Amino acid sequence: MTTEMFILATLDGLSAAALLFMVALGLTLIFGVMGILNVAHGSLYAIGGYVAATLGLAIDKFGLSPALYLPALFLAAILIGPLLGTLLEVGLLRRILGKEHVLQLLVTFAAFMILEDVQRLVWGTQPYFVSNVMNQFGNTDVLGITYTNYQMIVLPVVAAVAYYGLRYFLTKTWLGREVIAMTFHREVATAMGVNAKLVSLLTFVIGAGLGTLGGALASPSTALLPGVGADMIVQSFAVIAIAGLGQLGGAALAACLIGLSRSFAVYLMPELAVLTPYIIMVLVLLVRPEGLFAATSMRRI
Amino acid sequence: MFIRLVTVALIVLTIIISHSFPWLKTPVIFSLCNGLAVLGVIVLIRAGQVSFGHAMYSCAAGYMVVFLARAYQLDGLLLIGLATSVATVFSALLGLFIVRYRGIFFGMLNLAFSMVLYSIISKFTTITGGTDGLSFTRPPLAGFVLERDAFETALLYVVLACALICGLLAQRYFESAPGQSLAAIKTNETRLEYLGISAKHVFWMGYLFSGFLAGLGGSLFAIAQGLVTPEAGYWVRSGEFVFIAILGGSGHAIGAYLGAFIFEFVRFYAAALLTGAWQITLGTVLIVIIFLAPEGLVGMLTRFRLPARR
Numbered sequence: 001m002t003t004e005m006f007i008l009a010t011l012d013g014l015s016a017a018a019l020l021f022m023v024a025l026g027l028t029l030i031f032g033v034m035g036i037l038n039v040a041h042g043s044l045y046a047i048g049g050y051v052a053a054t055l056g057l058a059i060d061k062f063g064l065s066p067a068l069y070l071p072a073l074f075l076a077a078i079l080i081g082p083l084l085g086t087l088l089e090v091g092l093l094r095r096i097l098g099k100e101h102v103l104q105l106l107v108t109f110a111a112f113m114i115l116e117d118v119q120r121l122v123w124g125t126q127p128y129f130v131s132n133v134m135n136q137f138g139n140t141d142v143l144g145i146t147y148t149n150y151q152m153i154v155l156p157v158v159a160a161v162a163y164y165g166l167r168y169f170l171t172k173t174w175l176g177r178e179v180i181a182m183t184f185h186r187e188v189a190t191a192m193g194v195n196a197k198l199v200s201l202l203t204f205v206i207g208a209g210l211g212t213l214g215g216a217l218a219s220p221s222t223a224l225l226p227g228v229g230a231d232m233i234v235q236s237f238a239v240i241a242i243a244g245l246g247q248l249g250g251a252a253l254a255a256c257l258i259g260l261s262r263s264f265a266v267y268l269m270p271e272l273a274v275l276t277p278y279i280i281m282v283l284v285l286l287v288r289p290e291g292l293f294a295a296t297s298m299r300r301i
Numbered sequence: 302m303f304i305r306l307v308t309v310a311l312i313v314l315t316i317i318i319s320h321s322f323p324w325l326k327t328p329v330i331f332s333l334c335n336g337l338a339v340l341g342v343i344v345l346i347r348a349g350q351v352s353f354g355h356a357m358y359s360c361a362a363g364y365m366v367v368f369l370a371r372a373y374q375l376d377g378l379l380l381i382g383l384a385t386s387v388a389t390v391f392s393a394l395l396g397l398f399i400v401r402y403r404g405i406f407f408g409m410l411n412l413a414f415s416m417v418l419y420s421i422i423s424k425f426t427t428i429t430g431g432t433d434g435l436s437f438t439r440p441p442l443a444g445f446v447l448e449r450d451a452f453e454t455a456l457l458y459v460v461l462a463c464a465l466i467c468g469l470l471a472q473r474y475f476e477s478a479p480g481q482s483l484a485a486i487k488t489n490e491t492r493l494e495y496l497g498i499s500a501k502h503v504f505w506m507g508y509l510f511s512g513f514l515a516g517l518g519g520s521l522f523a524i525a526q527g528l529v530t531p532e533a534g535y536w537v538r539s540g541e542f543v544f545i546a547i548l549g550g551s552g553h554a555i556g557a558y559l560g561a562f563i564f565e566f567v568r569f570y571a572a573a574l575l576t577g578a579w580q581i582t583l584g585t586v587l588i589v590i591i592f593l594a595p596e597g598l599v600g601m602l603t604r605f606r607l608p609a610r611r
Contacts, residue, residue: 037405092588100487101404102351103591106547109353109540110591113584121577230536234416237409245405271424278413282398285410289401 015151017259018159024239026210032183032246033203039108042233043115048212049219052076056130069133077213085208128224238277244294332565336558337518341511349487354415359519360534362388366523370437377442384520392512422531434530468554550597
């Protein structure tokens with residue numbers, strides 16, 4: 001492996017990790033509060049990407065100002081995340097809180113299947129690739145490698161802002177602390193006067209928004225195809241499983257681990273690239289079944 | 302009693318349908334094969350666990366059938382036996398690791414392993430034929446070299462016998478001490494351990510049995526189709542198994558076959574009408590079942606029985 005390849009793989013890995021981290025953050029936040037792994041989160045990512053790509057194409061078509069490219073990505077996430085999030089939470093998730101874990105998982109899996117087909121019906125099976133934002137930001141030379149500013153600077157910055165923003169919200173604001181209380185014990189939190197329904201809905205909308213934002217920001221640098229949602233849910237699950245369910249900070253490290261190892265695998269062993277998240281997840285869980293950063297949980301008899 | 306009646310009716314119906322409408326023989330065989338794999342998923346659902354990767358055992362058994370059939374001139378029944386044993390051993394080994402996990406982790410780890418297998422099969426084109434799969438010539442069955450039509454009829458009875466035996470076996474298992482302990486993993490695992498029973502061991506046995514059933518279903522499917530593709534191990538297949546298991550219900554082994562028949566025939570007739578919206582249909586039906594009839598078809602049957610008892 002040459003130095004150029006090494007740098008290229010590192011940059012690829014870090015930008016992928018930034019996206020992965022945002023999506024996983026949403027997934028783990030929802031899990032923390034509702035105790036449900038939302039399989040449909042992968043579809044939120046994919047639909048966020050498709051909507052962003054459609055907006056990007058629309059800007060070109062109507063000859064609008066190129067300055068709108070970047071805001072359009074955020075607009076896509078803000079439009080579709082809360083909309084689908086509310087729909088899913090009110091229509092399905094809040095109705096299955098008391099059900100068995102198997103059934104909860106299956107309901108979100110069913111929602112995922114429905115949304116996968118919806119994508120195919122709306123956007124077809126042709127790959128979408130709208131890279132106008134990425135070209136707009138230009139390239140920079142890093143140690144002899146030309147790399148896009150968008151992937152190198154914009155993505156990690158947005159991911160960091162999302163993480164610190166979320167942490168500020170959770171630890172410093174009243175509503176955020178109610179969310180934290182809910183993750184510890186839903187019933188006790190309700191007894192203390194937390195509006196559980198509202199907090200659940202809010203958390204879900206924020207989580208869904210992070211998912212769609214991840215998709216929207218990924219759309220300039222990756223081609224959107226049917227199946228990206230399935231790929232993303234597996235990767236982001238691997239991230240939160242490695243970190244330990246509900247661990248926000250650990251997810252950043254786990255995302256880097258998966259992003260980097262996948263990008264290195266692309267250069268070194270392309271056949272194994274798809275498998276790296278699975279392999280790392282299996283290896284980590286083999287040693288630490290609860291994940292790397294999980295706190296030990298109490299056993300209820 | 303009512304369920305026994307349904308079982309007999311189903312067997313008779315299977316035989317009548319496939320003799321009076323020969324073109325339905327293949328879907329009947331396929332749904333019985335699927336039913337076997339679904340029964341494997343149901344064993345795990347009784348323990349409160351759902352596997353999103355059980356198609357890997359069907360797929361592994363299917364490829365084993367192809368490899369053996371292409372390399373040696375073996376009898377069909379021997380192929381089924383060997384391939385099923387390989388899948389069972391595979392599940393026993395993987396089970397050693399997987400049975401340590403519950404809930405989401407269990408489901409996703411099964412998915413992870415099935416995806417690893419799927420990618421390996423799709424990538425190593427020279428050995429596995431890649432995404433086109435591998436085909437093989439029709440093997441002799443129990444020593445007889447049969448024409449296509451006779452072969453299908455014979456295979457139908459083999460599959461039917463396997464399904465019946467496995468259904469009875471599963472019912473026996475559910476009612477036995479290990480089967481009851483398996484169900485206790487769902488209700489309260491800690492209490493099970495307090496009784497001095499190793500939950501891990503109980504679950505491992507269940508996992509082994511479910512791997513055996515999925516492998517048997519997969520090897521029969523491969524023989525019936527004469528072709529195996531990596532699709533047989535894709536997560537969509539595993540998802541279908543779980544779907545059928547929920548549709549049929551986990552209360553009784555018959556649920557697997559009832560669900561599989563309905564699934565296969567709805568797909569047979571409705572797939573053309575619903576092209577492009579097939580997954581929407583599956584997803585919607587799944588949600589409706591979970592909300593309105595969480596016990597599945599078996600639950601409806603047992604509820605039907607109750608008034609007679611009063």
